[in-house]
Amino acid sequence: MSPSRPFYVTTPIFYISGTPHIGHAYTTIAADVLVRTARAHGPARALTGTDEHGQKVANAAAAAGMTPQEYVDSLAPRWRELAPVFDARFDDFIRTTEPRHVTTCLALFDRMRAKGDVYEGVYEGWYCTHDETFWPEAKLIDGRCPNAECRRPVQWLSEKNWFFRLSKYNAPLLAHFRANPDFLRPQSRYNEMMALLEEGLEDFSISRSSFDWGIPLPGGGVLYVWYDALINYISALGWPDDADGLFAEFWPGMHLIGKEIARFHTIIWPAMLWSADLPLPARVFAHGWITGDGGLKIGKSLGNAMDPYLLVEEFGADALRYFLLREAPFGSDFSISVDKLRQRHNSDLGNDLGNLLRRSLAMLAKYRDGLVPEPSDGRVSEFVADLPVLVRDHVSALRFREALDEIWNLVALLNRAIDEQKPWELHKAGRGVELDALLYDLCEGMRWLSVLLFPFMPTKSTAIWEQLGLEGTPERAWADALVWGGLAAGTQTNPGAPLFPRIEPPAA
Ligand SMILES: [Zn+2]
Structure with a gap:
């Protein structure tokens, strides 16, 4: 996320016949915060989409009495609708059944074959259809899939399949991992992949010939679904037909993934790119898993607290986004509960942030007819000077929690200024200059909060912006917007509804 380089982030493409759960929401939200922060500094792009091939999809389609294409077409809308529910804005949504993806896959396959990295062989072995994964006999547990x-x-x-000479890339991958410890974060995943690389990589089959729901290869068979799926990250950028366009501008990008698919993204995918003489992904970050406890009472019925749609219905997208990124370091496993969510909603968001806005604008209305006073230049302006760089550095390093901690330091500073300087006493004592300075600090501080929080809470930060009486939205280039004194004297503020009205626990 350097100012000079366009930024590109991807979520995994979601498996089409799955059900959207909290993990999908988590990756989607994190990618959205990354790309919104990057957009405030330069060109940035985010991609999501669906993974639509494979035997499991073909089986499910048959069970539903549909052709595979009819089946995936019927399911694609539910995945397209996922990001908007969480207020996430992606630049592109790719489906692996689209012609643009098929073209790229076949071009990559040809390149790898021309390189001598793809050869014909007979594959005999154990296959888990559910995971679309081949397993060596030695790895099976009680004769079953070893995936826990x-x-x-x-x-x-x-x-009879096509094989990829993955073994050829074992040594280069080891060297790459050693030279670039940040290639894969967090450290635990990096260590796991290093262990696999040290154990040694075997060639593997990248086509299937026993069924036909996939990208057909000349001479028969279809591409292995994982091989096909990984390529989405560059087919969406138009490689190779339009390699001078988006691909040249945005590749290599960063992949956000769940920890269970680190091997595909940091061993197999880089080797495929190497084989095709293309740049490796810039970074891969594997986040943790979320577990839940307890149910969620919505109206009269009890729902699953892991259902992100129910959580949005109860708390709103912004509060859920805030909660997921503030609750635990990105990369760790953690558990969520409706009680914890309600508590953070009422305290961090309602009391700390929402009340700050309400109190500030109420005092401005009472003492200054809601008009912003002349800019002051005191304690708050000094405090915020380094804040944009700190927040941006944390977000770039996926330290979302630390970024929010920094932003909340400003929230706390402004709340403390009210409590310590007691504007009502300043007013009573006729100390107008000091009162003006404090009121300006509060309003300008809120404007900064609105800009800094926009990537995390696009809707509520826009509400802050509007209540401050500002035009447009807080989606701005930070270099221009985050200059102290940007809020003009005489701006007529416009207090509105509470940002985060208190949510009471349901009656027992
Ligand atoms: Zn399995």
Whole structure:
């Protein structure tokens, strides 16, 4: 996220026949905060989409009495609607059944083959259809899929397939990991992948010939679904047909993923890119898993507290975004509960932030007819000087929680200024200059909060902006917007509804 380089972030493409859950919301929100922060500093782009091929999809379509294409078409809208529900704004949504994706996959396959990295062989081995993964006999547990989340029966496959010479890239990958410890974060995932690399990589099959729901290869068979899926990150940028356009501007990008798919993104995908003489991803960050406890009472019924749609209905998108990124370091596993969410909503958001805005504007209305006084230049202006750089550095390093901690230091400073300087006493004592200075600090401080919080809470930060009587939205270049004194004297403020009205626990 340097000022000179355009920024590109991706979520994994979501498996089309899955059900949207809190983990999808988490990745989507984090990607959105990253790209909104980057957009405040220069060109930035975010991608999400759906993974639509594979035997599991074909089986599900057959069970639903549809063709695979009809089936995926019927499910795609639910994934397109996911980001807007969480107020996330992506520049592109790619489906792996789109022609633009098919073209890129076949071009990449040809390049790798021309390089001598793709060869024909017979694959015989165990396959977990649920995970779309081949497993060596030695890895099976009680004859079943070794994935702890799965443990389903595996099937024996014997197929003539195309193989990728992954083993050739073992040493270069090791060297790359050693030279670039930030290539994969957090450290725990990095260590896991290093262990796999040290153990040694085997060539693997990148096509299937026993079923046909995939990208067809000349001479028969279809691409292995994972091989096909990973390529979405560059097919959405128009490689190779339009390689001078978005691809030249935005690649390499950064991948946000769940920790369970680190191997595909940091070993297989980089090797594929290397083979095609393309740049490796800039960074990969594997976030943790969220668990939940307790149910969620919405109206009269009890819902699943892990259902992100119910949480948005109860708390709003902005509060959920804030909660998920403030509750735990990005990269760690953590648990959520409706009680914790309600508590953060009422204290951090309602008491600290919402009341700050309400109190500040109420005093301005009472003592100055709601008009912003002349700019002051005191304690708050000094405090905020380094804030944009701190927040941006934290966000760039995926330290969302620390970024919010910094922003909340400003919230606390402004609240403390009211409590300590007691504007009502300044007013009574006729100390108008000091009162003006304090009121200006509060309003200008709120304007800064609105700009800094926009990536995290786009709707509520816009409400702050509007209540301050400002035109447009707080979506601005930070270099221009975050200059102390930007709020003009004489601006007529416009107090409105409370930002985060208190949410009471449901009656027992
Ligand atoms: Zn499995």
